[in-house]
Amino acid sequence: xxxxxxxxxxxxxxxxxxxxxxxxxxxxxxxxxxxxxxxxxxxxxxxxxxxxxxxxxxxxxxxxxxxxxxxxxxxxxxxxxxxxxxxxxxxxxxxxxxxxxxxxxxxxxxxxxxxxxxxxxxxxxxxxxxxxxxxxxxxxxxxxxxxxxxxxxxxxxxxxxxxxxxxxxxxxxxxxxxxxxxxxxxxxxxxxxxxxxxxxxxxxxxxxxxxxxxxxxxxxxxxxxxxxxxxxxxxxxxxxxxxxxxxxxxxxxxxxxxxxxxxxxxxxxxxxxxxxxxxxxxxxxxxxxxxxxxxxxxxxxxxxxxxxxxxxxxxxxxxxxxxxxxxxxxxxxx
Amino acid sequence: xxxxxxxxxxxxxxxxxxxxxxxxxxxxxxxxxxxxxxxxxxxxxxxxxxxxxxxxxxxxxxxxxxxxxxxxxxxxxxxxxxxxxxxxxxxxxxxxxxxxxxxxxxxxxxxxxxxxxxxxxxxxxxxxxxxxxxxxxxxxxxxxxxxxxxxxxxxxxxxxxxxxxxxxxxxxxxxxxxxxxxxxxxxxxxxxxxxxxxxxxxxxxxxxxxxxxxxxxxxxxxxxxxxxxxxxxxxxxxxxxxxxxxxxxxxxxxxxxxxxxxxxxxxxxxxxxxxxxxxxxxxxxxxxxxxxxxxxxxxxxxxxxxxxxxxxxxxxxxxxxxxxxxxxxxxxxx
Numbered sequence: 001x002x003x004x005x006x007x008x009x010x011x012x013x014x015x016x017x018x019x020x021x022x023x024x025x026x027x028x029x030x031x032x033x034x035x036x037x038x039x040x041x042x043x044x045x046x047x048x049x050x051x052x053x054x055x056x057x058x059x060x061x062x063x064x065x066x067x068x069x070x071x072x073x074x075x076x077x078x079x080x081x082x083x084x085x086x087x088x089x090x091x092x093x094x095x096x097x098x099x100x101x102x103x104x105x106x107x108x109x110x111x112x113x114x115x116x117x118x119x120x121x122x123x124x125x126x127x128x129x130x131x132x133x134x135x136x137x138x139x140x141x142x143x144x145x146x147x148x149x150x151x152x153x154x155x156x157x158x159x160x161x162x163x164x165x166x167x168x169x170x171x172x173x174x175x176x177x178x179x180x181x182x183x184x185x186x187x188x189x190x191x192x193x194x195x196x197x198x199x200x201x202x203x204x205x206x207x208x209x210x211x212x213x214x215x216x217x218x219x220x221x222x223x224x225x226x227x228x229x230x231x232x233x234x235x236x237x238x239x240x241x242x243x244x245x246x247x248x249x250x251x252x253x254x255x256x257x258x259x260x261x262x263x264x265x266x267x268x269x270x271x272x273x274x275x276x277x278x279x280x281x282x283x284x285x286x287x288x289x290x291x292x293x294x295x296x297x298x299x300x301x302x303x304x305x306x307x308x309x310x311x312x313x314x315x316x317x318x319x320x321x322x323x324x325x326x327x328x329x330x331x332x333x334x
Numbered sequence: 335x336x337x338x339x340x341x342x343x344x345x346x347x348x349x350x351x352x353x354x355x356x357x358x359x360x361x362x363x364x365x366x367x368x369x370x371x372x373x374x375x376x377x378x379x380x381x382x383x384x385x386x387x388x389x390x391x392x393x394x395x396x397x398x399x400x401x402x403x404x405x406x407x408x409x410x411x412x413x414x415x416x417x418x419x420x421x422x423x424x425x426x427x428x429x430x431x432x433x434x435x436x437x438x439x440x441x442x443x444x445x446x447x448x449x450x451x452x453x454x455x456x457x458x459x460x461x462x463x464x465x466x467x468x469x470x471x472x473x474x475x476x477x478x479x480x481x482x483x484x485x486x487x488x489x490x491x492x493x494x495x496x497x498x499x500x501x502x503x504x505x506x507x508x509x510x511x512x513x514x515x516x517x518x519x520x521x522x523x524x525x526x527x528x529x530x531x532x533x534x535x536x537x538x539x540x541x542x543x544x545x546x547x548x549x550x551x552x553x554x555x556x557x558x559x560x561x562x563x564x565x566x567x568x569x570x571x572x573x574x575x576x577x578x579x580x581x582x583x584x585x586x587x588x589x590x591x592x593x594x595x596x597x598x599x600x601x602x603x604x605x606x607x608x609x610x611x612x613x614x615x616x617x618x619x620x621x622x623x624x625x626x627x628x629x630x631x632x633x634x635x636x637x638x639x640x641x642x643x644x645x646x647x648x649x650x651x652x653x654x655x656x657x658x659x660x661x662x663x664x665x666x667x668x
Contacts, residue, residue, distance in 0.1 A: 012567075026381075031571055032486045033412040033555050034382040034476075039373035047360075048368040049424040049473060050460045057462070078367040090383040092426065092471040126384045128391070132466010137426040139383060139473035142368075152366045221367050233346075237365055 009101070011127050018108045024088050024121025035123035037087060043143040046084035050074045051137035054096065059177055060133070064103045065110025066201040067136065072114045074224065075140035076205035077276040081222040083150040083214035084142030086120035086207065092137035094130035118207055148214045150280070153237030155219040159281035159307040161242055162290070164206050164299050166252040167227050171272020172265060173200030184262040195254035203276035208297040213280060216290035220280035226271040228326045230279055231314050235307070242314035244305035246270075246324060270316075271326050281307055343435070345461050352442045358422050358455025369457035371421060377477040380418035384408045385471035388430065393511055394467070398437045399444025400535040401470065406448045408558065409474035410539035411610040415556040417484040417548035418476030420454035420541065426471035428464035452541055482548045484614070487571030489553040493615035493641040495576055496624070498540050498633050500586040501561050505606020506599060507534030518596040529588035537610035542631040547614060550624035554614035560605040562660045564613055565648050569641070576648035578639035580604075580658060604650075605660050615641055 009017065015030050023030050026037045039045060052071050054060045062070075072089065079086055091111075095104075115121055120140065173196035176185045185193065206222075213220050219238065223230050227249065235242050249270065251259070259265050278301075282290050287303065294301040305314075316324045343351065349364050357364050360371045373379060386405050388394040396404075406423065413420055425445075429438075449455055454474065507530035510519045519527065540556075547554050553572065557564045561583065569576050583604065585593070593599050612635075616624050621637065628635040639648075650658045 028485075032416075034380045034416045034418070034483070036483050037379040037381060038480070039377075039379055041375070043373075045371040045373055045379070046368045047371060047424060047457055047475075049426055049458055049471075051426045051428060051462050051471065053428060053462055053465055055465050082366075082368045084368070090381060090473050092383055092385045094385060094387060094428075094469055094471075123381055124383060126471075128385050128387055128469075130466060130469065131387055131389050132464060135428055135462075135464065135469055137383075137385065137428075137460075137471045139424050141381075146372070149368075149370050151362075 022112050022122040027123045040143055042146050044146050046082045046142040048075050048078035049139040053135045054133035064106035068107045068110035069114045069202050071136040071138050073203035073205050075138045076118050077222040079142035080205045080207045080210050081220045081278055083210045084144050086118050087141045087143055088121050088123040089138050089140040090123050091125035093127045094135040096130050096134045150213045150217055150220045152221045155238040155281040155307045157307050157309045159218055160284050160287050160303050161281050161305045162301045162303050164278040164301050166250045167275055168255045168269025169196050169199035169252050170274035171268050172258050173197040187261045192254045192257045206278045208299050209278055212293035216286045217280040217282050223275040223277045223279050226273040228271045239311050241308045241310045241312045242305055243308055244316045246316050247319050248304045250302040267327050356446050356456040361457045374477055376480050378480050380416045380476040382409050382412035383473040387469045388467035398440035402441045402444035403448045403536050405470040405472050407537035407539050409472045410452050411556040413476035414540045414544050415554045415612050417544045418478045420452050421475045421477055422455050422457040423472050423474040424457050425459035427461045428469040430464050430468045484547045484551055484554045486555045489572040489615040489641045491641050491643045493552055494618050494621050494637050495615050495639045496635045496637050498612040498635050500584045501609055502589045502603025503530050503533035503586050504608035505602050506592050507531040521595045526588045526591045540612045542633050543612055546627035550620045551614040551616050557609040557611045557613050560607040562605045573645050575642045575644045575646045576639055577642055578650045580650050581653050582638045584636040601661050
């Protein structure tokens with residue numbers, strides 16, 4: 001990004017030009033000190049905040065519109081996992097000193113599309129100098145009918161464990177974005193590589209599952225730090241354990257193609273993170289209804305194991321019944 | 335801050351050790367993906383987000399507890415100006431690579447005190463690597479009875495203009511934090527210098543005024559970027575102008591002592607910002623009730639001028655009736 005020789009717009013000009021068009025009704029055109037949200041009667045608010053930093057959570061040369069999609073998507077994914085419908089978000093935009101208006105325009109285009117897709121308008125924000133890498137902090141607000149937020153720590157022994165979509169694509173896509181590309185990456189076809197990188201760049205929050213999680217799931221969280229680590233976290237929160245059948249963990253065709261070249265990438269797939277899929281548990285009797293509803297919503301939901309008694313770390317079994325251990329328990333961004 | 339040679343705690347350990355003790359009921363001990371807030375029936379939510387960055391909005395060697403007070407205070411000030419009662423906040427903590435646990439412990443002590451004082455518990459947050467200077471982003475949530483949020487752009491011609499507390503202390507305090515200290519600073523006594531720096535370090539959000547603004551004010555905003563610039567912003571929002579009597583602008587004894595040494599510091603006082611006082615307008619008939627209520631709440635509220643017709647920039651008159659122009663319209667952090 002070249003630093004423009006033109007005078008920089010002021011914060012007020014930036015707001016008027018780029019952000020006000022994204023503002024929902026409660027954003028008051030971003031011309032007040034605060035935003036206004038009229039809660040739906042009989043609902044609870046669900047609140048989440050997640051930040052992404054250039055060079056830490058994304059590559060500085062990722063497309064600006066993709067960065068926007070990720071910054072909002074990681075927050076929407078938390079709302080989805082709690083069974084919440086989005087109501088709006090606030091944005092903290094801490095810009096590096098080398099930002100330019102073309103980048104910001106692309107960023108806002110991506111943000112606008114992602115927000116429209118999720119019916120989650122911009123309510124307010126703050127723009128500051130980062131004096132370092134760009135940071136995008138989002139606080140997202142959603143709603144659930146009173147008392148129905150799906151919790152992380154409420155699994156029960158005997159519950160079936162399910163996971164949406166496919167696991168590992170984003171972690172493999174991240175490896176393909178790193179330079180130099182590993183030999184296994186070179187061995188993949190372009191469509192396979194593109195599919196994996198797409199999942200890394202563009203998290204797809206599973207908002208379509210939200211009402212069905214409320215109706216049928218016992219516990220849920222989103223998979224952001226790797227299936228292995230996040231499942232362990234979910235079971236610790238309930239003081240329970242789990243048995244997982246590795247062969248039932250849903251993998252995309254693209255991920256399977258990568259594993260065919262280099263089988264030990266399974267570690268990356270299951271521990272790498274950035275999946276933004278839903279991990280949930282349900283009473284076995286509720287599983288058929290949950291799976292049917294998710295099917296109708298267009299989101300596959302695979303049964304991968306069972307919640308078990310005891311506080312030991314979850315056990316992952318291969319097709320032969322052997323126990324497989326994974327290198328990293330959980331990816332930590334910190 | 336020396337980099338500790340001990341292994342750094344993980345994000346989960348940080349949360350359990352430092353942040354979970356600050357969490358309100360809705361924070362669910364910070365052990366879920368999201369926080370839960372049960373809105374009060376018949377109320378609207380008021381939402382604001384503001385970030386502060388080391389070296390941009392505060393000095394990296396400011397006390398960590400003061401930085402916490404400022405990070406939360408600037409957000410609470412927005413809530414106060416809108417007439418809102420705080421319900422809670424979410425924190426984005428982007429840490430520089432040189433952070434240590436002693437700093438974080440002090441920060442959390444300050445945050446805990448500021449949050450308790452405002453009855454505004456921690457609801458959730460995110461801790462990330464800043465890969466640059468530390469950034470503290472806060473989203474604060476407040477409530478007002480339905481339809482009573484005090485807006486910025488609703489002043490009417492003929493309204494009286496009022497401002498709380500005293501103006502300019504923080505801007506002068508900031509100058510005293512800069513090295514080398516200017517000759518005017520050297521000429522002040524220690525208690526005067528300390529009083530000004532205290533106002534720079536510790537914004538005092540005027541939450542006690544919130545219900546009285548709802549009851550009696552026509553428009554309000556907080557003074558964060560300087561009285562001159564913020565008043566201009568408020569009048570632009572209503573497409574109106576204003577006449578201000580400079581001698582009526584409330585100055586503390588400490589600020590008066592500084593102006594006695596160097597009279598042209600009035601520019602700094604009125605344009606420097608970081609005041610976090612309330613600027614509001616009220617129907618002349620409502621002023622006595624507003625001032626009496628603010629007096630009872632322990633917050634002085636001074637009448638400094640009148641809203642006038644026309645969209646010209648506000649006019650500032652000195653004791654002789656002459657018009658005074660200020661160098662900077664508004665301080666921009668950006």
